[in-house]
Amino acid sequence: MTINQSGWKPAAPVQGPGDTGTITGNRALMLEEPLIFELDGADTTGVDLAPAPKVASRLGGLERSEAIGLPGLSEPETVRHYTRLSRQNYGIDLGLFPLGSCTMKHNPRLNEKMARLPGFADIHPLQPRETVAGALELINQLAFWLIDLTGMHGVAMSPKAGAHGELCGLLCIRAALEARGDAREVVLVPESAHGTNPATAAFCGYRVENIPATSAGRVDLEALKARLGPDVAAVMITNPNTCGLFEPEMKAISDAVHAAGGFVYCDGANFNAIVGKVRPGDLGVDAMHINLHKTFSTPHGGGGPGSGPVVLSEALSPFAPLPYTAKTADGVVHLVEEEQAEAFSQEHFGGAMQSFGRMTAFHGQMGMFTRALTYILSHGADGLKQVAEDAVLNANYVLRSLEDVLDAPFAHSGPCMHEALFSDKGFADGFSTLDLAKALIDEGFHPMTMYFPLVVHGAMLVEPTETESKAALDQFIAALRHVAERARAGDEALKSAPIYAPRRRLDETLAARKPVVAFRTPAPDANKVSGLNEAGGQ
Amino acid sequence: MRYLPLTDADRRQMLDVVGAGSIDELFRDVPEAARLFGPIQGLPMHAPEMAVERHLSALAAKNVPAGSVPFFLGCGAYKHHVPASVDHLIQRGEFLTAYTPYQPEIAQGTLQVLFEFQTQVARLTGCEVANASMYDGSTACWEAIGMARRITRRKRTLISSGLHPHYVAVCNTMARFTGDTLVTGTPELAAETDIEQLIGQIDGETSAVVVQYPDILGRIADLTPLAEAAHAKGALLIAVVTEPVALGLIKPPGEMGADIVVGEGQSIGVGLQFGGPYVGLFACREKHIRQMPGRLAGETIDAEGKRGFVLTLSTREQHIRREKATSNICTNSGLCALAFSIHLTLLGEKGLRQLAELNHARAVQVAERLAAIPGVNLVNDSFFNEFTIELPVEARPAVHRMVEQNVLGGVSLGRLYPGSAALANGLVVAVTEMVTDEDIDALEGALKEVVA
Secondary structure (H helix, E strand, O other): OOOOOOOOOOOOOOOOOOOOOOOOOOEOOEOOOOOHHHOOOOOOOOOOOOOOOOOOOOOOOOEOOOOOOOOOOOHHHHHHHHHHHHOOEOOOOOOOOOEOOOOOOOOOHHHHHHHOOHHHHOOOOOOOHHHEHHHHHHHHHHHHHHHHHHOOOEEEOOOOOHHHHHHHHHHHHHHHHHHOOOOOOEEEEEOOOOOHHHHHHHHOOOEEEEEOEOOOOOEOHHHHHHHOOOOEEEEEEEOOOOOOOOOOOHHHHHHHHHHOOOEEEEEHHHHHHOOOOEOHHHHOOOEEEOOOOOOOOOOOOOOOOOOOOEEEOOOOHHHOOEOEEEEOOOOOEEEEOHHHHHHHHHHHHOOOOOOOOEOOOOOOOHHHHHHHHHHHHHHHHHHHHHHHHHHHHHHHHHHHHHOOOOEOOOHHHOOOOOOEEEEOOOOOOOOOHHHHHHHHHHOOOOOOEEOOOOOOOOOEEEOOOOOOOHHHHHHHHHHHHHHHHHHHHOOHHHHHOOOOOOOOOEOHHHHHHOOOOOOOOOOOOOOOOOOHHHEOEO | OOOOOOOHHHHHHHHHHHOOOOHHHHOOOOOHHHEOOOOOOOOOEOOOHHHHHHHHHHHHOOEOOHHHOOEOOOOOOOOOOOOHHHHHHHOOHHHHOOOOOOOHHHEHHHHHHHHHHHHHHHHHHOOOEEOOOEOOHHHHHHHHHHHHHHHHOOOEEEEOOOOOHHHHHHHHHHHHHHOOEEEOOOOOOOOOOOHHHHHHHOOOOEEEEEEEOOOOOOOOOOOHHHHHHHHHOOOEEEEEEOOHHHHHOEOOHHHHOOOEEEEEOOOOOOOOHHHOOOOEEEEEOHHHHHHOOOOOEEEEEEOOOOEEEEEOOHHHOHHHHHHHOOOOOOOOOHHHHHHHHHHHHHHHHHHHHHHHHHHHHHHHHHHHHHHOOOOOEEOOOOOOOEEEEEOOOOHHHHHHHHHHOOOEOOEEHHHHOOOOHHHOOEEEEEOOOOOOHHHHHHHHHHHHHHHO
């Protein structure tokens, strides 16, 4: 069987500014790389295995009859394929990655080393408890420190990412309301919230209503109070919010929600700004997820995995999902699953625990727990406080260094927290945030978060994080100033950016109109392939 | 502190630019009463690398790594060999420290990998399309049920008793809040699965039938009749695969008529890691693509006509659709998907087949050895690399007694189904290419002792 039936060939010579093109389509260190399906790997393997002993098959007569169509590559080819692809990516290791609300900070390599210790990396989730005591202790240690850092009462460790944590928090709220026989149907979400907030509320059966923001970029407390009532189960607040501002009325918001019988969910995506500076528990929050892949430096990996433990107030802690770990008075750390839940609750919590159930097959993102604990130990109480301070200082430095060329809609209301928000006001007609972002790519930076939050026109949300040096910030500020000036002046060349990236602007409309989400091996006779699989010819 | 580049001089200079006299001025929106001034209580102070390494190493030393003992645990997580180049490549900083590819011009590496991953998953499962990953198999399973509800506009789902009980638990948790009705059951220690029974239960209200393949006891059954029966009543068939290596050897669910195939991808490229992070697989028919949850990488062209990849069909997703999204998922398992994809590329069709044959053959050998022990009964007629034996004693204490002999001998059904007396003597044994002849001897010896 031949997999390479597509007739793939190197991209046709590409004319760049002032160059004559190359026969390979490569440009020195910028290397084109075909898909694995276009490399002739039908009979190749990069793994040597012992031959299987001869036995009578016990597959119930369900042996595969058709080929799967999976190409294989030898080890050197594999290493080269993925190394070449990696070079078409921007990462924090390459430079400043100022995605607002994403906290793209340095990922310490000690974290990686510790997560790979066989005692953590090579243990099975269903191993007998006596063989995983250290893992349970680690989870419990991290759990306690997350409680200390947030001033909360309990923590659910198993949620797999931020949105899964939101789900956990809302399920706790729902379970708590059901336990008191109180059916409420509505969750209030500010207009400026992350999309996951309304999506999560809907995912667990709530109706979502928006609450407006004030002209100062904060939740409109009066509008919120007016909407509260016996049908409101929860309010989801992001604090610091997605405009990069602290909600100074947070305690008043919480008090009002509690007085109306509801609960306060806090989106903890922006916890990096306040870790060690203020504890959400002191502001009346009932549940908050913590993105270990943001504040606690575990790598984003091109979109995951994350980890989203949820800290809980005293009122919600009894409903935390299973399995959970808990340390008892004798110092022993217990893993509590469905079968022990009732007895454990009776013995240690006076029967208060009423878990809403399981959210994931096993214990959550152990690999991320190891990294986060390593990070907390490295920074300590003193270092974490410095993290928040430097993150906030860096963001304010960016804000004040650029407010003369970029409109900063809320800068008048005071300092920002860990991220600086700008709008496209002042750009020449026909020039957009997108143009500026793509020009920033040519300058060697990953763009900021664009068009979010929705409450600001052409929003640009810049979060430098604390792991940038002043020199790196100064270079970034100079680059952003330069492209902002070009956008204000209406420099037409901006619209063709990026020029120097591995690809020019990509046609997203085409991708959505005729979705091609898997490689199709063309019919054998179609040697002159048309369409996208052979793009590159001019 | 080694992760913080700013010096005190930098900080002073920057405060001048900002126009603040002190850092605390920048936190002035935080009410004074809530502000913390000293270091956080309860945490230690910062520590050098070597001190942190010592602390973590001491914790790690309290665990028994799977690779250090004869090891036979499965039930949703499997100990396979991961080639060294996989872990090297996923630690390339450009993969490890990248974000979700929202700026495709500088994220073609991640996007092409995801496109390749999606194609590999689709082909392996016998489906037309697959997404860019979910958190894990259990959450992918619930997402499939939700997707079937959107497609069929029905809310009653039949769940095979052979579905991993933790997956069932995850689905029950969600269904309690969404108003879906799930019909569930407990498996029997028998060679036959519950497929016949499920066929009898499908009616005009049924949204989907969920069946695990191979199932929690390791049994393999032809899904074709179930798919036909479901389709005849307008219901969908959702197949769940927790051991994708099996698909190197046995028919893929898509070929037998499954409409959605979800799975746990951990066993290819991703280590055990005490349960996470893992990688959820999600594949389906192309006609249902707009109801899929999660991210999708799609092919397109750039302004010069060169092929490139972008995230596509985002109007399904939360950051565009908010409360009308198909799912709330945002961060997924990108890096684990990369590991899966690299491992599968190294294996290729040939290597995957060899690996699957080796797993099956070793499992058959072990099953025969264990079944020959007096009092031990092999439950399965069919299996891939995992099977269930019935012991003459309760399996759960037996597992702990085997630990005393340094053997991790399997997963007791008592652990998975604590209330069920009928299952208490069941032990699920998984056998992969990692198992040596000495390991098998050790398991046989330990088991003989505990059943004696």
